[in-house]
Amino acid sequence: MTGVPVTGPAVPAPLPMVGLREDAVVASADGVLTIAQPFGAVTLRGLPQAVESLLRELPGTLADQDALAERLLAAGGSSHDAALLYLTLSRLNPVLVHAVEPLLRVVPIARDARFRPPALAPGDTVRLSRFALVRRAEEGLVLESPLSRHRVTLAEDAMPLLAALGRPVMVKEAPEAIGHLVAAGMAFAGDAEERDPALRSWDFHDLLFHARSRAGRHDQPFGATFRFLDETPPPPVIKQPPEGAAVELYAPSLEEAAAADPPFTTVLESRRSVRQYAAPPTVRQLGELLYRAARVRRVFGPAPGMPYEASSRPYPGGGAVYELELYLTVARCEGLDSGVYYYDPLGHRLVTLPARDEDARAMLTAASLATGGTASPDVLITITSRFQRMSWKYSSIAYAATLKTVGALYQTFYLVATAMGMAPCGLGSGDADLAARTLGLDWATESSVGDFLVGGAPAESDPHRQGER
Numbered sequence: 242m243t244g245v246p247v248t249g250p251a252v253p254a255p256l257p258m259v260g261l262r263e264d265a266v267v268a269s270a271d272g273v274l275t276i277a278q279p280f281g282a283v284t285l286r287g288l289p290q291a292v293e294s295l296l297r298e299l300p301g302t303l304a305d306q307d308a309l310a311e312r313l314l315a316a317g318g319s320s321h322d323a324a325l326l327y328l329t330l331s332r333l334n335p336v337l338v339h340a341v342e343p344l345l346r347v348v349p350i351a352r353d354a355r356f357r358p359p360a361l362a363p364g365d366t367v368r369l370s371r372f373a374l375v376r377r378a379e380e381g382l383v384l385e386s387p388l389s390r391h392r393v394t395l396a397e398d399a400m401p402l403l404a405a406l407g408r409p410v411m412v413k414e415a416p417e418a419i420g421h422l423v424a425a426g427m428a429f430a431g432d433a434e435e436r437d438p439a440l441r442s443w444d445f446h447d448l449l450f451h452a453r454s455r456a457g458r459h460d461q462p463f464g465a466t467f468r469f470l471d472e473t474p475p476p477p478v479i480k481q482p483p484e485g486a487a488v489e490l491y492a493p494s495l496e497e498a499a500a501a502d503p504p505f506t507t508v509l510e511s512r513r514s515v516r517q518y519a520a521p522p523t524v525r526q527l528g529e530l531l532y533r534a535a536r537v538r539r540v541f542g543p544a545p546g547m548p549y550e551a552s553s554r555p556y557p558g559g560g561a562v563y564e565l566e567l568y569l570t571v572a573r574c575e576g577l578d579s580g581v582y583y584y585d586p587l588g589h590r591l592v593t594l595p596a597r598d599e600d601a602r603a604m605l606t607a608a609s610l611a612t613g614g615t616a617s618p619d620v621l622i623t624i625t626s627r628f629q630r631m632s633w634k635y636s637s638i639a640y641a642a643t644l645k646t647v648g649a650l651y652q653t654f655y656l657v658a659t660a661m662g663m664a665p666c667g668l669g670s671g672d673a674d675l676a677a678r679t680l681g682l683d684w685a686t687e688s689s690v691g692d693f694l695v696g697g698a699p700a701e702s703d704p705h706r707q708g709e710r
């Protein structure tokens with residue numbers, strides 16, 4: 242247990258106070274008072290004028306509740322008005338800023354925010370949630386958690402307490418501040434969090450990503466906000482292909498492909514992940530697969546409501562942004578040298594990259610490991626994202642939308658490869674650092690988000706050929 246010096250000569254005694262967010266708008270019409278915040282509005286009816294006036298002053302300020310009541314009385318309000326003020330503040334509890342001055346302010350950020358002061362005994366212990374994080378935001382240091390519908394803004398004096406809360410701390414060390422952190426869902430008493438089976442199963446980063454890439458639990462800009470529209474153009478719809486020797490690819494006749502394909506339902510029902518191959522693919526097969534799954538069909542835009550160039554491809558892509566790029570690491574392919582290639586989706590050709598052999602081998606080894614060592618990859622397709630194309634348009638959901646588009650591309654590869662009698666297998670893990678090095682990419686600008694194996698044909702020995710799957 243840690244002693245926490247949160248009070249002392251240099252630090253005034255913590256004082257609980259309430260207020261409203263700076264951006265809250267308090268307005269009244271026809272006897273109805275509305276408090277509007279970015280995530281929703283609450284309405285109150287029949288409040289005395291004196292109480293309304295006090296509430297109007299609350300945005301961006303903090304006040305001790307008793308001091309507010311005294312001000313009400315001093316301004317001529319009745320004791321009934323004062324009682325109504327306390328009642329109103331308790332009703333407004335979910336939308337109020339709750340502060341322990343000068344340490345921290347608990348700010349509501351979502352429509353269903355609840356601030357429930359816990360019943361804690363001085364000897365109880367409390368610890369920060371393992372999902373809580375401290376980061377630098379516009380307003381300074383903030384404490385956030387996907388489990389909380391509040392954000393806590395932190396003063397420097399709060400740091401000793403926060404540091405101590407990495408381990409269990411007795412409530413009596415800082416009752417007000419600890420109570421506020423528990424009420425906001427940033428900290429838990431005892432081992433409540435560890436014992437929750439739903440929470441135990443979440444990785445820290447997964448739960449944060451889930452909370453922030455869906456609406457409802459935060460107040461961040463969300464969806465197609467085009468936040469860089471006036472600042473910078475998006476990266477181009479078609480990536481400038483790298484320099485290197487080009488390999489023109491076979492482009493099939495779609496009429497012939499349609500005539501040769503098994504019926505759609507047969508393709509869908511026979512699709513399997515295949516990890517063992519009868520033969521390596523031919524360069525003609527690779528050309529047909531890439532053409533039918535991933536070429537650029539056309540480029541269009543800008544258009545009203547779509548202030549950027551977009552494209553059409555066989556797989557669906559969020560916003561028609563098409564931020565994904567494809568790279569092939571070839572171990573064995575009939576008619577194509579082993580090596581690393583960029584797929585130019587407009588020119589429908591491969592461009593040879595100057596990758597190091599040991600990096601290419603490491604990519605193939607990582608892919609094999611992802612199959613539990615079952616596959617000895619012939620061709621690994623690495624899917625990267627040019628991230629800024631998506632974040633130029635979308636806020637909060639850019640990366641989530643990219644991963645969804647990767648899923649759509651996986652299925653398109655699966656179905657086309659199955660129709661062609663090839664051997665497809667999507668992979669769930671890949672090394673983005675290794676891929677960036679191998680492919681000569683800047684990790685933050687463009688790096689891998691998906692990995693897909695393809696062989697020429699399923700081996701007789703592949704389990705699914707033997708009806709084991």
Ligand SMILES: Cc1cc2nc3c(=O)[nH]c(=O)nc-3n(C[C@H](O)[C@H](O)[C@H](O)COP(=O)(O)O)c2cc1C
Nearest residue numbers: 512513514515611612613651666667668669670710
């Ligand atoms: C997103 C995703 C990730 C996958 N990751 C792997 C993987 O890392 N290794 C592997 O061998 N198979 C992987 N697979 C294939 C699945 O294991 C396979 O789809 C699942 O077992 C169902 O079998 P089926 O595809 O033969 O119907 C993945 C599939 C998807 C869609």
